[in-house]
Amino acid sequence: MLWCFLWRPAETAQNETEGSSPEATQEESSTPGAEETETEGNEESEETEMEETKRVASDGAQMQTDDPSMPTRVLEEGTRINMHFGDTVIPGILNDSTTAQAFIEMLPLTVHESRYSHDFCGSMGESLPFDEEDERYGWLNGDIAIGTDVPWFTILFADEDISEQYGNLVNIGVIDCELSRISDLDGSYDVLIELAE
DSSP states (O other), X not given: OOOSSXXXXXXXXXXXXHTSOHHXXXXXXXXXXXXXXXXXXXXXXXXXXXXXXXXXXXXXXXXXXXXXXXXXXXXXXXXXXXXXXXXXXXXXXXXXXXXXXXXXXHOSEEEEEEEOSSEEEEEOSSOOOOOGGGEEBSOOTTEEEEESSSOEEEEEOSOGGGGGGBOOEEEEEEESSOTHHHHTOOSEEEEXXXXXX
């Protein structure tokens, strides 16, 4: 399966950030017994705390589940945009997040986008600001999102059911058409993104 982002499952990213795996931490402990038990207890509480604070794409989202051909997220108000994939125009609605507002300031913008198994995405070249509470694991089908670790602009049209293992995303909006309108496209495009008239 091809993935646009260099995403890693959350556990892998956390271990790399901390510089060691749980197994390495236990091996480095010089005194067995109480210290090992304390280390194991700390790791368990850190994992539990991470699970409790893990924010996923569906948190706080207004959603529809009646029509799988349409985006899952429902966003009726916001800034309307058009994304030009050659002769195909994909309409979208952007929310009022800090990241979306910074993105709107950049429009019109052309991003080279390529198709992958569940999305079209490409690098914008510069990172955008984001509020920590807006960062999520996973996506909902139809989401327009920005990567926080790498400045990817992406339109996600499939695989929301397996997406929560991947982090570093901020939702900035949703497409406003059937998912097939973008999922039926193939290849790469220089996508002009502009405010809708």
